[in-house]
Amino acid sequence: MKFQVDGRSLNVTSLDKVLYPSTGTTKADVMHYYLSVAEVMIPQVTRRPVTRKRWPDGVEGESFFRKDLEESAPEWVTVGEIEHSTSVNRYPLVDAPSTLAWFAQVAALELHTPQWRFAPDGSHANPDRMVLDLDPGPGVTMAQTAQVALWCREILDGMGMECVPVTSGSKGIHLYAALDGTYNSDTVAKVAKALARGLEEDYPDRVTSVMKKTSREGKVFLDWSQNNGSKTTVAPYSLRGRERPMVAAPRTWEEIEDPALKHLDLEEVLARVDDGIDPMAPLGAPVVDRLATYRSMRDPRKTAEPVPQEAPMPRDGEPIFVIQEHHARRLHWDVRIEHEGVLVSWAVPKGPPEDPKENRLAVQTEDHPVEYATFEGTIAKGEYGAGEMSIWDSGTVEIEKWREGKEVVAVFRGSGGPRRYALIHTNGKNWLMKLMAKQPSSQPKSLTPMLATMGSAGDLTLGEKDGVRYEFEMKWDGYRILAFVDGGKVTLRSRAGKDYTHLFPHANEIAEVLGGDGVLDGELVALDEQGRPNFSLLHAADREGSDAELRYMAFDVLEVGGRSMVGEAYTGRREALEALEETEHVAIPPRFTGSFETAEQASRTLGLEGVMAKRADSVYTPGERSRAWLKLKTQLHQEVVVVGVRTGKRAVSSLLVAVPNADGELTYAGRVGTGFSAAQLRDIEKKLRAAERKTPPIEVPDSDAKDAWWVTPKFVAEVQVAGKTGGGSLRQASWRGWREDKEPADVRWEV
Known part of the structure; x- marks a missing residue:
């Protein structure tokens, strides 16, 4: 399967392969770890040649060191060369999370680096x-x-x-x-x-x-x-090929002075990183302010352009592009691609080529801030680039190759459909822009859902004081699904990439709603006898193939009529969505433009989970958890991670569950003992026995640990609760079903 990381496509296989048998840690777990620590690890290893120690069959199998780059490595892996006495070795360099993900794919558990980095010209700098x-x-x-x-x-x-x-x-x-x-x-x-x-x-x-x-x-x-x-030395934050997934973990001196000092494992380091603990940060690569040139050329008091004062940092989510028509001294088109926290920019005098046989001159200009992607208007006379600027096209971009200063190949997914372009450096600031002969499918395969943040009515009040306007939707109790239509074929995909097309027998109606190819975002729900969404019925339909009445509730449109809507404001996307026609099994639920209280009352009347508050001016940021969308619940449901099973008269008497605390540490949250059917209990025991382990993954009170067996904490479920005790346990937790569309890292306290 293909996996998208920071706009790069990676082929991944055997994600369920166990690399650490003693803990059941899989290749997927290793990949999740490296992606989760990328923000703190990359500054330590960037521009350093990486020697990998690989365990293809897990830590109980054979291992070997690898210096030269594997022939199977993706083309986008950045390379540094070291000349030895008899050969020249090409080492991978880590410049993005995608390279760490590739290391996990080839079971490169340990990453070793020297104390020096490559200089910008490719030479060996002195050690830092x-x-x-x-x-x-x-x-x-x-x-x-x-x-x-x-x-x-x-x-x-x-x-x-x-x-x-x-x-x-x-x-x-x-x-x-x-x-x-x-x-x-x-x-x-x-x-x-x-x-x-x-x-x-x-x-x-x-x-x-x-x-x-x-x-x-x-x-x-x-x-x-x-x-x-x-x-070389094993890199800070690298895993080790030991019996358990231990980590080369940066520590504080207070920890070193602690008589109980011990080594840390993968889960412990993840919790520290989530908590913002990074003692190694002062030794990371210095932050290069790629906007210094841009800033020096503009006076924020005189130009309407965005002029951020801080150095840029890479953001989460899919990278974006924008092409702006610029009526300056001479008409030209500015082509900008998001990379390493900025919009890398070229001025193309004749505009992007439309024929693969034609090359167009592209002159590289200064990097621009990401905020520039939505800029339209007048640049004042006397200012740099004075004239009229309008957005010619925008959307997401899939970067297939990025050789710094040499070559860029990327797929632009904008209003004109997907286009694969190459930018090739010739000399000085001059590049050539070329439309590639081989073009991609129209389907934006790299899209992942935008995510909401838990909020409260107080958050809305604060936002409104700052001039922020929210609109409201109902929160639906089902599976979050992106619906893709490509060449008339409909594909339903969850946030985690799981294909759910088989679950919805009326998927063809989505193509009818869109009137052709496109992408919708929504929730797949199952309705009970009162016509209300019922998560248990949906889960039963998923697991057992029942005849539940299913609906797809479309609440956003990301592409329609060959036009990408991702870069447009929420209100514009909703207007485009509401212009479509519903079918019997595909609904377009209304939005509420009035007060939150009105929306909340409607949610309670309908017996729904809660309300979604969305900023009217917010663009769609794929894969990013944003405060532009706030989740406000009226019913108490909680996602949990199963860590153990208690036995009694039944093989499964109750489930022992956990939720990450404020520090990101998985913490015991109590028992779930009701809400199960006999069939569900059989299914639960079979599923959890496959992940059984010898020791509890977290600390569990003795009173609950009695007669328990333990489970690797990788399965997420949802329960209905009456609240949360002062001690941090769930009150009256009742089973609702597995959340196979979620990962443990997605779980947050919601009650």
């Missing part, structure tokens, strides 16, 4: 950090290793070098100190060696600087050699 590897010998405890780390810190502080500790996830501790790039690897290695020998002289019974293993009994080997330009 020094590392000390504290490797405990036989008989040395973690606390004793930590004490040596504290001694090293004292010496480095005396040298004016602050350092960051990393528990390696294996045995020891690594210490990283930032350098200014003045000295080469040989010099840094000599300094590290002198430090190690000095510490050995001060503590001869506790420290050794000698590599000989027979000298390490009862001592910590202070390995200085990893500062050699040809040596």
Whole structure:
């Protein structure tokens, strides 16, 4: 199957393959981990050549190191070259989360990098950090290793070098100190060696600087050699190929001083990252302000253009493009593609080519802010680019290849349908823009649903005080589904990419509603005898193929009539949606443009879950969780992660469940013992037995752990509740069904 990450397409296979048998951790779990830590890991590894240690058959199988880039690597992987005595090796460089996802696909669990980075011209820069590897010998405890780390810190502080500790996830501790790039690897290695020998002289019974293993009994080997330009160290945030999915985890010095210090595993590191804990951040690659040139050319007091004052940061969701018709001194078209937090821009005098046989000159200009994608209007006389600017086309973009400064190949999914273009550098600022001979299907395969954030009436009040206008929709109790029509063929896909076309026998009606190819966003629901959505009926239809009455509630349109609506405001999309005609099984529920109280009363009257509040001016941001959409519930439903099963008179007496707390840590949330049918209980036991584990994945009170067996926390369910106790447990939880369209990382407290 194809997987979309930051606009790049990746072929993924065997996601359910177990790579860590002792914990049941799968390739999908590893991929989720690396994507989740990408924001903190990439600054540490960017522009460093990555040596991979791979376990194709999991950590109980054979492993091997890989330096040269695999022939099967995607074309978009950025490469750096290192010339060795007998060959030139091409190493992958991590410039985006998609590269980390590819590492997971090939079971590259451990990522090793040197202490230097490639310079912009491709040469080897001097090291930007020094590392000390504290490797405990036989008989040395973690606390004793930590004490040596504290001694090293004292010496480095005396040298004016602050350092960051990393528990390696294996045995020891690594210490990283930032350098200014003045000295080469040989010099840094000599300094590290002198430090190690000095510490050995001060503590001869506790420290050794000698590599000989027979000298390490009862001592910590202070390995200085990893500062050699040809040596590598396991990267911060890398997984380790141990029995369990341990991590090379950056730590605080307060943690190092804790006598109970231990190594951290995948789940623990994910919780820390979710909580914003990143002790390694000061050693990351410096943030390059790619808008500095743009900002220097504009006076925000005189131009109507957006002029953000902060350096740009990559945003979540699908990348976008915009083509703007610019009536400046000379008419031209500005082609802009979102990449690394900015709109990389070219001025195309004759506009994008419409014939594959024709090449058009494209002159690269300064990077623009992402906010520029919606800019239209007049740039004042006397200002840079003075004249009229209008949007010629816009939408999402799928980047197939990005060779910095050399070549870009991307699919633009805009109002004219998908177009694959190539931009090829020739000389200086000059590029050629070419329409590729091979063009994609009209179906925007990379789209994923925009996500809402839990909110309250207070959030609406605050927003309205700031001039924000909301419109309201009902919240439907079903499966969130994107409906694609391509060449008359209808495909229904969940947020997680699961195909649900088979579940809706009236899918052909969606093509009737759109009147051709296009994309709708909505909710697939099952109606009870009173005509109200009933999630249990939908789940039964999904699992057992019942004859439930199904409806597709379309609440947004993303493409219609060959035109992408993604970049348009919510009100414009709703007007386009409401211009379509409903069918018997495809409904277009009304929106409420009045007060929240009116919408809330309608939700209660209809017996629905709640209300969706959507900013009238918000564009659709695929795959992004946004506060432009707020979810306000009137009924109490809660998603939970199953962690265990209690037995009694029945094989499954109750389920033990958990919900992540405010720190992102999976925390026990109580039991679910009602709402099951006999058939559901049989299905639940079969499903959970396949994920059974020996130990509880979280701490569970003894009173509930009695007679329990444990489950790897990877299945999400939904329960109906009366509320939440002061101790953080669910009150009167009743089973509603599995949420196979959700992942544990999606679960949030909602009651």
